[in-house]
Amino acid sequence: xxxxxxxxxxxxxxxxxxxxxxxxxxxxxxxxxxxFNVGMKNKWSIRTYIDLFAGPGRCLIExxxxxxxxxxxxxxxxxxxxxxxxxxxxEPTFIESxxxxxxxxxxxxxxxxxxxxxxxxxxxxxxxxxxxxxxxFIDPTNWQINFDSIRRLTEKRQLDLAVTFHVGAMKxxxxxxxxxLLDFFPGPTWQQEYEEAKRVHKSTVxxxxxxxxxxxxxxxxxxxxxxxxxxxxxxxxxxxxIFASKxxxxxxxxxxxxxxxxxxQIRMPI
Numbered sequence: 001x002x003x004x005x006x007x008x009x010x011x012x013x014x015x016x017x018x019x020x021x022x023x024x025x026x027x028x029x030x031x032x033x034x035x036f037n038v039g040m041k042n043k044w045s046i047r048t049y050i051d052l053f054a055g056p057g058r059c060l061i062e063x064x065x066x067x068x069x070x071x072x073x074x075x076x077x078x079x080x081x082x083x084x085x086x087x088x089x090x091e092p093t094f095i096e097s098x099x100x101x102x103x104x105x106x107x108x109x110x111x112x113x114x115x116x117x118x119x120x121x122x123x124x125x126x127x128x129x130x131x132x133x134x135x136x137f138i139d140p141t142n143w144q145i146n147f148d149s150i151r152r153l154t155e156k157r158q159l160d161l162a163v164t165f166h167v168g169a170m171k172x173x174x175x176x177x178x179x180x181l182l183d184f185f186p187g188p189t190w191q192q193e194y195e196e197a198k199r200v201h202k203s204t205v206x207x208x209x210x211x212x213x214x215x216x217x218x219x220x221x222x223x224x225x226x227x228x229x230x231x232x233x234x235x236x237x238x239x240x241x242i243f244a245s246k247x248x249x250x251x252x253x254x255x256x257x258x259x260x261x262x263x264x265q266i267r268m269p270i
Contacts, residue, residue, distance in 0.1 A: 005018075006093075009058045009067060009097075013058070013100055014058075014093055014096075015056055015059060015097075016070070017062055018059045018060070018062065019061075020064070021230035026069075026070070026074060031257035031258075032160075034079060034257075035253045037079075037081065043133075045083070046129045046131060047084075047132060047133050047134070048134045049086070050135070050153075051071050051137050052120075052136065052139075053089060053140055054089045055071070056093075056095075056098050057097060071137050072087050072098055072101075076105045082108075084129060085108055085109065085110045085111070086113070087110065087113070088113035088117060089113075089114060090114065090117070095112050095114045098112070117138075117144060125152065128157070132157075132158075133159075134157055134158065134159035135162075136159055138161065138164065139164045140164060141166075142166050142169050142181075143170070143184035146180075146184065147183065147215055148183070154219055155219075158246060160243070160244065161221070161243065162242070164241060165209065165226065167209070167238065168236070169238075170208055171204060171205070174208075185211055186215025187215070189211065193207045193211065205237055212242065213242070213244075222248065223243075223244065223248055223254075224244045225243045225244075225251065225254060225255075226240045226242045227241050227258055229241050
């Protein structure tokens, strides 16, 4: 039976309901998977794709009813494939639907998990090849992943990151942040900076983004970019997509794929 925002897809397996903005997000993930593998296949024989909030593999666009591939199937369908895939979702029925949809890719090396993303990191790191180039997509519904989990996952690894950053929801609770939001950030300094930005009428969105970026820089990420994915009717950003790489080549790749949205519009960082 469907749960939460899930519905039954056209193939009778679970799909997840998403807003129209998700098409842009997935458009960028698809393009980065392509350029990552094409550009690195001759330098890195082992390339892994990690999806900590994989979902069931199919998405249904609210308002239009359009059904599209989710991030796991996008990665599996890559023209030049990854060599290893690691899919996690806390909802077991999503993983069951994803496993069925992944059956045609019988030559792919796939590991599945169905637990809280913060509790699988140690096991996941043990399963990752020691000599791989990695791309990890982190697509929470708010801020479920702890920054310490990011630290443990990326330590001593050449791992590129793409993280959905829910600035709109964060601003609604920033005055009295829940513990999971505090754990999402690398430290507490953002709280004072946020209140000061409010006092002097500066961008609180930038405070949140820059606090997170500082944490990534401390982990060895030298190339970090963020793009607005969705705004509300008052033109206020709701979601950003943060990209981070430990190598300038990753930033070059991202710049090439992120200049236009799925609809063909030029996408500028804000």
